[in-house]
Amino acid sequence: MTQNPKQASAAVAPAHDGRNRFATLAFERDVAAPASVLWQAWTAPAARAVWAAPTPSVTVEFLEADTRVGGREISLCKVEGQPDIRCECGWLELQPAERSVNYEVISSEGTTQSAALVTADFVDLGEKSRLAVTVQLSSLAEDMEGGYREGFGAGLDNLASAAGRTMILQKLIRAPRAVVWKAWMNPKTLPQWWGPDGFSCRTKRIDLRQGGEWVFDMIGPDGTVFPNHHLYGEVRTEERLGYALLWRENGPKHADAWASFEDQDGFTKVTLGMVFSTAAEFQEAKGFGAVELGLQTLGKLERFVTSQ
Template identity: 80%
Template structure:
């Protein structure tokens, strides 16, 4: 048995595949029922900012993402860190992406430069309405040591986390009638962002703003009735014209209530914007949904489009 992974897709796989001929093999299957629509589960499964929330199997493990490119041919590189132990490197290469139904990726696990395992991971999502199901099949080749039990525990815990995260994830999408570079410039410009951000009738009062990776935006949202809502966004990864990730805090340096991201897909003259939020707790998600966060968020994307069309 061999895994059909083309080494030319990533030269670092050549040695790993050669060693796999003498490895130990196992096929593992995991499945979970999830209280979220298939489209939301897909975003939670594939979006880098969401994966960063659920991928650590236990609180003792910290996952640091060095690279993340969720496109066919793209790869993801992360380090799993446990205090007192050598870091474990996980390299993923995306081979097939068919939203919101199916993904296929290879996965190479290594420690201190030694390949421990290689796997082919296939995820299938099905469902309708507000519920869905994910089935993950892992064709595993253990190399330097037997990795089967570790995979059973790691994938099992990770999918438990995914199920919980997907259940408190909110996804908003709109196709904007403007090219991607203009949409990005309107969003990541310190002068223009406050002009359109927020639902209909709301305005922004900025205290300080720095939209670079590691930067922040401290501002007040002011409602139509004059009510002031303090906000604080802290920016993580920023990939020009592709995506950004940020934390939402209740006021300056207040408690975090969501991990958020925005993704920009070029549609050939128009731009599909996906705005995602993983709320910190299920209760916060339900509260946000109850006061109309979906409708208010879609109004915000509508204001962005009107702003662009007016220029």
């Protein structure tokens, strides 16, 4: 998580004495989502991209994202007219819905400004959860503690908001990961199973590569047409894909979505996540049965791959 870039870019002089060089910062947020959902919002790269920027004036560009023990995430925090802030995050421990530990190194213009150890603890409160984050900070430039307090505070506020409008669907599919991935990423087979029971797809354009798109209509059992447009921002073979969901071709975005694929003893655990653009859209989706309909879609995927 990047600190406040305005303070970071100003803090390039080395700290010549021990005053305020080391600090332990504590943050806590109550979140209107179960711990399992909060965990996905905290760790999934597509979700992190939604809430990472501390303020609207900041743009965060992800150069690398590998959320597993030993993996790292590299991002650039950009503010117009100021040097880019580079953040490197390395994952040291990941206990799903319980705890994560990562290191974080902040630099700008080739100068390392800080290093930190970040521990996040998740407490399940049923339909709600609590996140407690401890940052053990070593400042290598002046005024880093203030920047961290501001940047982490704003980022966690964003995270709590995003988690509250995040929908997570999971299914263990009785097929190897390579088979499931192929059925999802083949332009001929994806339209054959995509959508809830009784729905069909009518494709206009489909290119499932990174930077590609899928423009299609979902057709309901009663003939109602629902125009859709998916824009693919990330594709990591047999691991995950990230995409934006638009209402109709080039219409407004209603969610940032991702799908991840994990091997489990020859079966495949598929996680389909969506961070809706607004809380109202999230509630509307829940109201019309998006969870049940999404699970039907994953059920059709399983029936498709096991029938081949």
